[in-house]
Amino acid sequence: MADIMFAGIGGQGVLTAGKILIEIAAEHGKNVSWTSEYSAEMRGGIALCRVVVSDEEIGSPYPDYLDVLCCMNEDAYDKYVSDMREGGCVIINRSVFGEKQFPENVKVYGVDAMEIASELENQRGLNLVVLGAMIRATGMMDVNEFADTLEAYFNKKGKASDKNVQCFMMGYEKAEKMQ
């Protein structure tokens, strides 16, 4: 059971990151739910999705406490870090983060998501880098199985590109435990 949030600004692929996660978790036999919240703008404005992954029947699809918080920007972190459960895991997109004093009762992983996505010439793969870091930080699923299903996901959508899986794998490899 994990209550997860991906949060950032519109255009960063926040909602898609959650959709990819539920696709893959569902393929692996989990129950899943996904809800979203976003402002009217196509780009900019806070966007977030809440994902629940569970072996049991899912009650609330709007978890009030989080096991995992993936922050694509600093505003999202500031707004939602107080919802973290003891021992939960925060993943931050370090490319857009200043110095932070993290709460003591959570694990923190950072990844230079924008730099990694740029190096791989796949700037829109920012969300996949963060997903990779999230799988590293939580150990929620086997990384290779996840990568395989990710590839199949993009193939199915007719958007096959090695760069997507590369972004995911690089996020997994380059994620650093900060606390």
Next chain:
Amino acid sequence: MSKGFQLMKGNEAIAEAALRAGCRFYAGYPITPQSEILEYMSANMADRGGVFIQGESEIASMSMLWGAAACGERVMTSSSGPGYDLKQEGISYLSSYNLPAVIIDVMRYGVGDGEITEGQDSYWLATRGGGHGDSRQLVLTPGSVQECAELTYEAFDLAEKYRTVVIILSDGGISQMIEKVVLPEPKEHDRSKFDWAIKGEKKKDEPKVKVTNLDRSMDYSAYDAMVRKKFSDMYHNEQRWENFMTEDAELILVAYGISSRICKSAVRRAREAGMKLGLIRPITAWPYPKKAFENLPEGLKGLVTVEMSLSSQMGLDIRLATEYKVPLYGYLTSKYVPTTQGIVDFCKGVLAGDVKELEVY
């Protein structure tokens, strides 16, 4: 797909289930948070050999539905908030003509334009007789994406069984979230099977107009008796609900739709802390499941209605179902989806005697 399930939004599950039930006429008009139903129908109806129309307004599309229903077609429309208001005249006419139809209301928050976000605004309107009243419609309230599919699929059968309008009372939470859904098998509908439907091929001894305001093939007293029997049959046969950990509960939450989902988490969280909560989840809002309240556990201290509305709309039905004998409290969150902890804390307050009973009016 070999895996057997799909991931869909509640709205998409409603639309796909309708197509699989043999719905071949959809007319609607866009409004959040139901627009995915219209979009899905626009993209998929033609492939199934049916008719999709985006009418010039809710009223126009509702009136088109009336015509198609009179021909025996399986028909559906959908709307939300102020758009659902505009369907009422059509619902009243369909009810007068005893025509089957499925109407989806994806509720949102508030009165007037309100907000386009999650809410449970139109319980009263849906359950108290569409249009200007004096009629009843079956009202089904899905609590998951799976139920969006199952109840919509079955709604067409129920509509024909009773020759009634069936309302699927969903909400922005249930309709906009994605979950796993196992879709029902596709089937075809034969509109020529009804003796009451207009077929465009009048036989000599048949009346010219078969579908009429009230039913003019009989006199008023026979019509009244028929309609009263229909309402009574629906009331006694179709009450549906789910009990969740109610057997030993000291406090039972009552909630439907998205609120019921948060309530399930609240029941589990409260029980981890030793507080015995349970949940009664109505699956029909009309008929209200009175039977669910007939064997409440001994030692029950009260009921708590959890609703996303300004006033408690379901509270009155709970009062009637319990004949005003069980203490009732209300946790009303209007625009905000209730939180698990919010419900648990409210119930702690109830058990500590800090909360006044809900007044319903």
